[in-house]
Amino acid sequence: MKTPICDQYGIEFPLFAFSHCRDVVAAVTNAGGFGVLGGTAYSPDQLEQELAWIDSEVKGKPYGVDIIVPAKFEGKGENVSTTQLADRIPGEFREFVTELLAGHDIPVEEKKPRLGGSGLSGDTGEQLLEVALRHPIKLMANALGVPPDYMIEAGRSSGVPVAALVGAKEHALKQVKAGVDLIIAQGTEAGGHCGEVSTLVLVPEVLDALASVGSDVPVLAAGGIVTGKQMAACVAMGAAGAWTGSVWLTTEEAETAPATVKKMLAASSRDTIRSTGRTGKPARQLVSDWTKAWAPTPGGHPTLPLPLQNMLVEPQLRRIDKLAATGHEGAQALATYFVGQGVGLMNKVKPAREVVLEFIEDYVTAAERLSGSLDD
Amino acid sequence: MKTPICDQYGIEFPLFAFSHCRDVVAAVTNAGGFGVLGGTAYSPDQLEQELAWIDSEVKGKPYGVDIIVPAKFEGKGENVSTTQLADRIPGEFREFVTELLAGHDIPVEEKKPRLGGSGLSGDTGEQLLEVALRHPIKLMANALGVPPDYMIEAGRSSGVPVAALVGAKEHALKQVKAGVDLIIAQGTEAGGHCGEVSTLVLVPEVLDALASVGSDVPVLAAGGIVTGKQMAACVAMGAAGAWTGSVWLTTEEAETAPATVKKMLAASSRDTIRSTGRTGKPARQLVSDWTKAWAPTPGGHPTLPLPLQNMLVEPQLRRIDKLAATGHEGAQALATYFVGQGVGLMNKVKPAREVVLEFIEDYVTAAERLSGSLDD
Structure with a gap:
């Protein structure tokens, strides 16, 4: 496959895999996708160890880090x-x-x-980000609000793109204004923190909203996506690729x-x-x-x-x-544990690499099915 | 377009439009889709009038009737x-x-x-169905549970396919067992009665469930679909077409x-x-x-x-x-009023015919976008 986002992120297939497990991150990146380590639950020292291990496994192939820095929390400031x-x-x-x-x-x-260790205090984010930026990460992602200034600035100075998860078009507009490079439009069917709008509605709504302000920031679809056909559905609607999480929880590598x-x-x-x-x-x-x-x-x-x-x-x-x-x-x-509605389609433990390969195959089949429907 | 369901139902584009408004039904059918009149709120005499009017407008082109016969309701029996x-x-x-x-x-x-007139009592369904079957309807649809025996039997004896709306794979399996000819998998983002599972997850889950019992009953996708790109997304996942409702509420013809x-x-x-x-x-x-x-x-x-x-x-x-x-x-x-999350994408009053034509154009663009993503 060849889409703008593949070139930009140096990947073969625009499947982003969020996981707290380094093995999943490395396996997905090595299979041609883009692994993203959920770093929030780690201490800075632990994160350093995890990323060093990933570096040795992926040998320069692209991966990213996700650090949740809530915009609002009890005790903030x-x-x-x-x-x-x-x-x-x-x-x-x-x-x-x-x-x-x-x-x-x-x-x-x-x-x-x-x-x-509970991961959601909001006050270790900056230290974790410093650790991450000592490694050749190709993306830093944030959830639960507009990324803090230090993340946007670190992105600018390091050249590493900053991604943000949103559950509503209003949030997407705010994020783009704040300088985010990649929007992840995450539907209510997603595992973990999520809004109320479904992926099938949110993705076109966010794309329309960004177009209305002249933004060409790419949008990944997220929420409920555990198969290639669902990913293809989102790309048909204009998404640049898919951001996934739940599907990796039942892989052989996962520590679930x-x-x-x-x-x-x-x-x-x-x-x-x-x-x-x-x-x-x-x-x-x-x-x-x-x-x-x-x-x-x-x-x-x-x-x-x-x-x-x-x-x-x-x-x-x-x-x-x-x-x-x-x-x-x-x-x-x-x-x-956190998991999305896609859990209904997760029926077998598989190696992460196999999940990626099945995604690709299923994606291609779905694309052919849709273009086949146009034939006279 | 040429898909199995187009041949089966004699339509050019597998877009099913549910509306309480006869003008919308006729306009969609005349534009190459399939209009379905929501008949539950009518008395038998009123329904007779509405259908006679539709007959005179569509001149043999296919349309259907939807009659809600709840499987459970207070006072039943x-x-x-x-x-x-x-x-x-x-x-x-x-x-x-x-x-x-x-x-x-x-x-x-x-x-x-x-x-x-409140429409949900469950006891006028049989009379309404009798009226409907005096007209050349090509589909009778039911929501809120397995259709009553008299509907399934009327379908068998008249040769008119029976469709049922479902919000969960378990319900789809029950419906197919009961003899339904067309499943409408309706996600939680839908307007009106709906379940909790999103369209993006429900459609593949229902298709998998039907395949697992060897059923080849076609599945329409519903819930949140107000554009051709969303319809294309669902066809990419294996849906035979789309069932829509909300999008017609802001057409020129609608009586909203x-x-x-x-x-x-x-x-x-x-x-x-x-x-x-x-x-x-x-x-x-x-x-x-x-x-x-x-x-x-x-x-x-x-x-x-x-x-x-x-x-x-x-x-x-x-x-x-x-x-x-x-x-x-x-x-x-x-x-x-009842409306789905797709309302976020409904921003202009248009003639129903124009909505159909925009659906087709948007569908084709989405199919091309998806197949374009496969190019090297």
């Missing part, structure tokens, strides 16, 4: 310590979590609030918790929910006893703002994953 | 009168509606509960209330909500003071089951439309 932030979690919320676990035969185990992989393979597209129960912001995830306990499930407990909800629950969710892997039934009922 | 059903509406609900109107400077005006048309032209894709506030079942509609007053808007009033909610509110909503047209501000704030 207040210079508060992790402990001080943790003190803002009401006791009643801690008790609710304790009861929820106890109701699933999981005894209380007080966990230190993790802030840096085994009980969760099992759930994902069995899930239909209706087994996800857009819930604030994990981070405090609406994020799509697998339905489980965990998501059922929190709003917006009717009768569910209210949730805290970002990053307090995340600080409260993430350590427990990691504990749940470990217990679930040992066969603990209560933990298996609670286990959940 | 009980042989209750409209008055008896109306008695099941709690007084507190009537008072809430009165207060909601009063809060928008609309004085109380008791309205008789309309059942047949003027204040609502104005709102639709100004709306972005985020100005809709999947609410039970109009029919008692989740249906996507324009956000307004009306939808904000009812669940699932946080703090909104609970709603009644189908058809009680519809009986309670539909006469008032029609009154609101009339008042809004006179410039009444309170009524304008309340006015709403």
Whole structure:
């Protein structure tokens, strides 16, 4: 394939793969796509190690880093310590979590609030970016609002393009104005943080909005895309390529918790929910006893703002994953992870490389099917 | 264009247009698509008149009729009168509606509960179908569950294909088993009654599910489709064509209330909500003071089951439309109608024929864009 974005990013196929797993990132890049490491959950030292490993694997082929720097979060600009932030979690919320676990035969185990590691505090982004820029990254991406000034400036001075995820055309216009080089229009069917507009509507709406202000910033489609035919659908609508995440969670390389992989393979597209129960912001995830306990499930407990909800629950969710892997039934009922509606099409564990090759084949078939429909 | 479904239905372009307006149905059919009249809100006599008019306009070109026969509804099989059903509406609900109107400077005006005309009672379907089958219809469609036996049997004996709308792959499998000839996979972005899965995920998921049971029943894509490029996207994924509804609401021919048309032209894709506030079942509609007053808007009033909610509110909503047209501000704030997220792409009033021609042009451009991406 040869599209403008392929030339620009030095890739053969405009499939961008977001993953927290370095093996997936390297495998996708080596298969002709573009791997993007989700760096937010790492400490700067850990990120350095991960990127050094990727460099040795991809040998100059292009990859990127995604660092979530929320534009808004509890404690922003207040210079508060992790402990001080943790003190803002009401006791009643801690008790609710304790009861929820106890109701699933999981005894209380007080966990230190993790802030840096919880990934959504917003204050480690600059350090992580400094680490990333010591490596030959070809893209830095941001979610949850307009990237901070230091990211836009780092992009300008380093020549590394800056990408931003948006869930509404209004946000796309704001991002382009702020100087972003690549828009990722992410529909509500996406795993993780997402808006309410579907990919099929959002992609043309964002493209129209950008055209109306004379912007030619390329737009990747995201949200629900786990096959080449869906990617082809988005390119037919004018997207420059696809940004994917969920599909890599059930690859051989991924570090997804085994009980969760099992759930994902069995899930239909209706087994996800857009819930604030994990981070405090609406994020799509697998339905489980965990998501059922929190709003917006009717009768569910209210949730805290970002990053307090995340600080409260993430350590427990990691504990749940470990217990679930040992066969603990209560933990298996609670286990959940971010995943999009595309989970309904993810039915087999495969190597990441095979996923890329299947994407390409499926994409070509879809393109031929569509052009075939024009024949008289 | 030449696709199997074009041959089967005798059309030039596999664009199916659902509308309550006979002028839209005739215009789309005459432009090479396939118009489908929403017949549920008519009495049998009215439907007879509408279809006779369409016959005289389309002169043998194909069109169809859509009759909603809900599989489940309050009072089903009980042989209750409209008055008896109306008695099941709690007084507190009537008072809430009165207060909601009063809060928008609309004085109380008791309205008789309309059942047949409210369209969702489920008990006029058979009579409407009998009327429809006296005309040369080429499709009968049903929503809200597996079509009743009499529809499937009427399809068999008359040779008229039966179509069913589904929002989940499980429903598609059930429908095909029941003998349906055409599946309409309708995503959550659709106007009116809809499920939770997006079109981009639902279409391939339904196609995979049907293939897994060896079914070759064709699948139309629906939900959010208001442009040819979105239709092309769905055909690339394997859909046999598109089923549309919202896009016809802002055509010159449509009988949409003027204040609502104005709102639709100004709306972005985020100005809709999947609410039970109009029919008692989740249906996507324009956000307004009306939808904000009812669940699932946080703090909104609970709603009644189908058809009680519809009986309670539909006469008032029609009154609101009339008042809004006179410039009444309170009524304008309340006015709403079923519409999908594609409303964000509907920005101009056009003749229905022009919409069809633009669809075709946009479809061809999208197909060329996708096949162009394959060139080396």
